[in-house]
Amino acid sequence: MELTHAGEPTLIMAVEDGTQVGQVRRVAKQVAEQIGFDEADAGRVALVATELAGNVLRHAQGGEIHVAIVPGHGAMGVSVTAVDRGRGFDMTTCLPDGYSTAGSRGEGLGAIRRQSQVMDAYADHRGSVVLARMYPRGVTHADIRFGVTQQGLADEPACGDGWALAFAGDATCVALVDGLGHGHAAHVAAAACVGAYVEAPDGDPVDLMGRLGTAMAPTRGGAVVLARHAGDALRYCGIGNISGSLHDRDGSRGLASHPGIVGTAARRVQAFDFKATAGKVLLMHSDGLQSRWSLRDYPGLVTRHPAVIAALLYRDFNRGRDDVTVLAITLEDRA
Template sequence: MDNTFSSYKIEDRSLVAFIKREIHNLALQSGFSVHRAAETDIIVAELTSNLLKYANGGEFLYRAREVKGVNEIEIYCLDKGKGIDNVVKIMNDGYSTSNTLGHGLGSIKRLSNDFQIYSLRDWGTVQYVRICEKADPKTPALPVGFNYDVVSVNYPGEIVCGDGYYVKHTSKGFQIFVGDGLGHGEHAHEAVEIAIKAFIRSKGEEAVDILRDIHDAVKKTRGLVATIAIADFKSQTWNICGIGNINTRIYRGLENKTYTPYNGIIGMNIPRTMKSTTVPYLKHQIIIMHSDGLRTRWNLNDLMSIIKQNSGVIAACLYKDNIRGTDDATVLVGKIT
């Protein structure tokens, strides 16, 4: 269930060859053909070259995963450079600001299965690339309902993540779990993995009941903090409850509300009396849940037109601006369509 991104800060060319080799090997291990792995090399080369050339470096996130039987590699390229004035214009072959052929971004677009850019002047740029083992089909239309993405990164130096997340679909709707094991490393990872298994097993229909089931399951672990958000399609409601410092907000247009969790540690001490918060489940809502690896003093409305972006780009933007760097960091963004 550990599906985190590898993260590297690229400040000069010393890491580029290593990252290219790592992703090339990941591609081959994921069933990519030699030709498709070579196309992946081109994408990585263009992304890292642009990162150094135009932004003086940034952060490079990547992972391999399987989605509905399809192997893919996901990449986020984040920088705090001068930004891009006209994203549409620079995507065209032949456009360049540095006396080159200007085929870079066009190549990424052609070779990838999905390529997204979000950029603001003097804020920087977030690029997202999805590369599947086969060049076709292109990105399918998103299903109507709930679409979500997660950016999750280990504490620097750790090989496992103390954060965890899971989305469980039920006959009535779906349930979201986001948790953070105390501290980081192996023991925090163990706590959150046991919590996820308890979340999957739980038959509770209220967030409070599920949290109590998790509390009983993790008593022999280090403990964790977590929030459960349940969407019920029939009643058109959210049912939300959390213990500890998982930040949860729901946006709809310019309106947003933060849901305050209870104090406590799951597996050690939780309130005797808890009550879930029930709020309307509406189209065009965006739910954001993140661990304390990100700062909480942010406002999505500060990023122009960000709600038009897909959920992964939104998550990456929040990560870019608010990562603390002192713990594991996880941000889940879901959009109601």
């Protein structure tokens, strides 16, 4: 499969009272229509968004709904994620129709599961994250096990982070950029990086880093990490303060980046190679996310859909004073 996708910031909407549920529904439906969903499929997205927003209000007294366009195998999809800090729930208990903890008809999660090609969740005493992904009717096996939560600094008109995902042959290629600072100038730097990357993403990360540096030279520059996974091996190359790590049931390991700013004076670039990485979760995030977190503090989270992982880390570790991007992807042997 050949696929190249330049990402966009997540649409994040607060749900604190009943009047905001309608806004969530309208935005989710508009996003579905934007990528070509017909009336019936856009209606499914609107229904799921409504149910998730209503659940956040009923069971957690408020939270957020995240809406994003996601690339899939042969089709584009819409991801809708409910994020809250309520008391959590037991997924297996709450999924069957008729079960309710809030005096409702107990059809919410069951309806979401029926209308979505993908549904997953994580819940504990700190709150819940519920993910639903929808693709056009009849499309099966479209979902890519990745997720991104991205938001610009409050009150800034543009996000200074950027990301891209590509599949070329048997390789999975990922890029994450954090433009220096924030605001318009940071956005220009990030856009220059992503634009150059998607022109030819399937190259050696060291060579790609040089090309991205040239593209970012007229801008203020920024931090960049590139990852290329093929077969069972990962090649990782980073410059600047973007964090990367690999995770599985047995633990995690950090991935090193070199100090510097891409787009300034050229410096020697080095990549790091890792074997036996298929099945592991690659996590990368800009410095808008705190660095002191561990998936071990969330038992079982590493096995959930990567989009659930990204949204949960955003919920619990967003600094709130910079652009923030959290990207998680399960590395698969596509040979």
